[in-house]
Amino acid sequence: DAQESRGLGDVYKRQYVFSMKSQLRQSMPVLREQTLNKIVCSENRDINLYLERAKNMNINLERGTYEVGVLDFDLDNISLADYDLYLFAAKNIARECLGEAHYVFEDGRDRMVILFQCDSVGEEMHEVFYDTLCVIQKAIFNTIQIKTTCAVGNPASSAKELNSAYRSAEKALECKYSLGSDAVYDIADLNYCLLYTSPSPRDS
Numbered sequence: 001d002a003q004e005s006r007g008l009g010d011v012y013k014r015q016y017v018f019s020m021k022s023q024l025r026q027s028m029p030v031l032r033e034q035t036l037n038k039i040v041c042s043e044n045r046d047i048n049l050y051l052e053r054a055k056n057m058n059i060n061l062e063r064g065t066y067e068v069g070v071l072d073f074d075l076d077n078i079s080l081a082d083y084d085l086y087l088f089a090a091k092n093i094a095r096e097c098l099g100e101a102h103y104v105f106e107d108g109r110d111r112m113v114i115l116f117q118c119d120s121v122g123e124e125m126h127e128v129f130y131d132t133l134c135v136i137q138k139a140i141f142n143t144i145q146i147k148t149t150c151a152v153g154n155p156a157s158s159a160k161e162l163n164s165a166y167r168s169a170e171k172a173l174e175c176k177y178s179l180g181s182d183a184v185y186d187i188a189d190l191n192y193c194l195l196y197t198s199p200s201p202r203d204s
Helices: 002-041 047-056 080-098 123-144 159-173 175-179 187-197
Strands: 065-073 103-106 111-118 148-152 184-186
Touching (some): 080 111, 080 123, 123 148, 123 184, 159 187
Parallel strands (some): 148 184
Antiparallel strands (some): 065 111
């Protein structure tokens, strides 16, 4: 009887461990998104702590350079019941366009953030990322007929610069209020315009 009881105990233990592993696998995508959100979108965070957490989730942000993009969806005409479904669909379409090498997550404001990881920094890579956002924007509209405004921030040469890159993308996104939605705005163009139109010291 004792042996049979031990055997049943082992079965329950195995079932419990299997159940815990299954729950962890289901929650891992959410944990990964939350960690990426903290690294990229939060100013007041212990960056080293979250980079270590990311590493434990097979997200390696210790090397390389990065581009950050923000996608803002025009969901005003979508019912509350369908809102999450459309947001989920848009995120999946972006993932399909990007592949596994890059990261897609929400910023907590119903906007999507794309963290584009590259081996080198420069205008060429910046243009590749800009073109990629144009492809994603078109794919989302063609699939679910949702218009998207995209913004590209300043490149980041390390993980510690990601929040600054994200905030510059947010700044570029504000162009939708003055120049219109359903476009891709680049902070580099915005910086150039500000530089070009600002008065010189001699004019003042």
